[in-house]
Amino acid sequence: MVPHLVTALNGPLLDLEKKILGATPAIERWFRMEWQEHTPPFYCSVDLRNAGFKLAPVDTNLFPGGFNNLSPEMLPLAVQAAMAAIEKYCPDAKNLLLIPENHTRNSFYLQNVARLMQIFRQTGLNVRLGTLEDIKKPKQIDLPDGSTITLEPLERSKNGRRLGLKNFDPCTVLLNNDLSIGIPSVLEHLDEQNVLPPLHAGWAVRRKSNHFSAYDDVVKKFAKLVDVDPWMLNPLYAKCGELNLQEDAGSDCLADNVSSLLSKIRKKYKEYGIKEQPFVIVKANAGTYGMGIMTVKDASEVKDLNRKQRSKLVVGKEGLEVNELVIQEGVHSFERINEAVAEPVVYMIDRYVVGGFYRVHAERGINENLNAPGAHFVPLAFQQQHALPDLQAKPGTAAPNRFYMYGVVARLALLAASLEMEKTDPNPEVY
């Protein structure tokens, strides 16, 4: 199943697909060489939007949930990639401590945790769950499929340099908690263990603007390699200053930036003969994509934000307050499944694409965030016949070809995340 691409102007993207397929050996070699220089994030999911004339990542998640949405057929791929990842950090690893999100009763999320445990068990690890919640004894949670998972209280080792559970000393601590709550002291100074992803990948420290800037660099090189306009793959963006929650300060800067970004987009649309209405996305510089996000078509919309609107923008999950905003060129999502707007989400472990799905939202528009209640998930058709790209196929018609292109663009974001983590590392290793 290839979702229907409902746009008059898909010529540029079909051209991109053709160029990417044709350059496959060069592209894969380029990634191979980049991964010699840079360490990929342990795992990552990337939300893409396909506008027909443009294909771009709009969210790069370093603490991906949703592994339960991947098609079971593709799990061996995840296991194989996880084997490569584990070997890199701790080849003789026996135990893995997984730390999930706090206080969640979301059974979809808990199934993601169970799925991750299943994947890592299969790579040769005993996996147990530690929680940042303040519990005194193990807590069992029943899952919809009849199985249970057990959250256990964390324990620091006697020397203070390791984290574990009762009778469980892991080689690696794997976070599936994005640290929107800040960095808890129990995770600090674990000098004898790998903490993955690193603490500065959490939203207490991470800033989207750093990611965008790293992505700029990556796309510039890649666009040269395959000979396309980098804008095809890269939304324009601007960083705004502080937006004060209490006062009106900051609104002017926001409106000015929105206005200038919109006029840049208009120019590009004109260059390519695109008739759609440009829009930008205003969002907090930190925090998960699903929170604090606003679609804006005209600067006047942000000129006089009331307190409620401002508060919605800057207060994220678990009350994390980030006053800094980023403004990003909006990318229409012109893919449709049964008339509903769909956006692909690509999952990676280490440097490998291990699957993906479409996030589908029947009640949202082509220029709105789909990561919202009411979304459902349709696995990407990796599992269908001829799962390797088909060079003979007419551009735009073969599912594996479109998904290969998605995998390439998602890996550009993955590489950008790797550069971002290097540049923002508070304790860079010197070689």
Add this chain to the structure above:
Amino acid sequence: MVPHLVTALNGPLLDLEKKILGATPAIERWFRMEWQEHTPPFYCSVDLRNAGFKLAPVDTNLFPGGFNNLSPEMLPLAVQAAMAAIEKYCPDAKNLLLIPENHTRNSFYLQNVARLMQIFRQTGLNVRLGTLEDIKKPKQIDLPDGSTITLEPLERSKNGRRLGLKNFDPCTVLLNNDLSIGIPSVLEHLDEQNVLPPLHAGWAVRRKSNHFSAYDDVVKKFAKLVDVDPWMLNPLYAKCGELNLQEDAGSDCLADNVSSLLSKIRKKYKEYGIKEQPFVIVKANAGTYGMGIMTVKDASEVKDLNRKQRSKLVVGKEGLEVNELVIQEGVHSFERINEAVAEPVVYMIDRYVVGGFYRVHAERGINENLNAPGAHFVPLAFQQQHALPDLQAKPGTAAPNRFYMYGVVARLALLAASLEMEKTDPNPEVY
């Protein structure tokens, strides 16, 4: 689809399946540690036979054909594994030279070659085919699916230390030719390139008895880890001396060895209450499995071999004559697909299982070699729902559980091949 296991006595194997599933983290960690010490073969296929009371590899092929029989859904797994393999030998590799079998018009085999090219292209390599045949200019061959492949004449570089094609200088030379013809001088002394598999993996040098001996060692360790009788996984064997093609010499030794091996098997069958009739397989110590192979139930059958029978045993593919014989405990194949005898074949690239299929032969018996004209292929059901082992399932009922067990046993043979290559390396590297 799990093929029907037609045997009264499958208790031991269900027990093995249970033990292997339960010990998965320990098993995978054990493999991970072994691969720290030993380099896996570049690629490998292993034929298994499942007797219900016994599961054993009967052929370990270091120049696997048949990649075209893997289900297309699993190809991403092959690509991912090939990426890991290539990175190990030549991280900045741009070009790969693939050398297929000679003089073959077998379109199934040629589709295997095309499939390998497709896999390696997807890992970021330009792949071209060089041939050991004496051709002066490129030769196009049409494939049944309408595509073509081109064989090109080999060229040694000016300094004599590299092999390539016209305007094509590869980093790695990958052999898909088992060198039954001997080692051609054009492949010797390629000091500046990786030749994979190494030349001593070819049947001009390789001996099955070395593989059996390495497999003994591997199974001994593994059987201890999961607490089973090593015999469950390991056919008994004996090496016989020279069988002279012209004279009767060697026949006595052969008959004696057959007799003593049969009595050892009888003892084991008694121990386990197995009512089947024991048999042994007599085959040349070198050469592909499909050639020169004889099922023997009684020593008298080999006592007076006539010249034709003897010649059949010692003359393999392309006339390679190997007088030395090995005798191996026969393993019944009690798996059936639509009443026909079936045996699983598992494919690996680097240390990863990337797929497999059943070789099915309607006209062969449970104690006969199925690798013969008339065989057909059914992909292993890796692609079905819940492709990761299911710990909840009743032993013997879940396809992924049986195939996981097959993957484990195939990797035991893979590890044995790695040890075998180390031990038989004519120029061992000293660290």
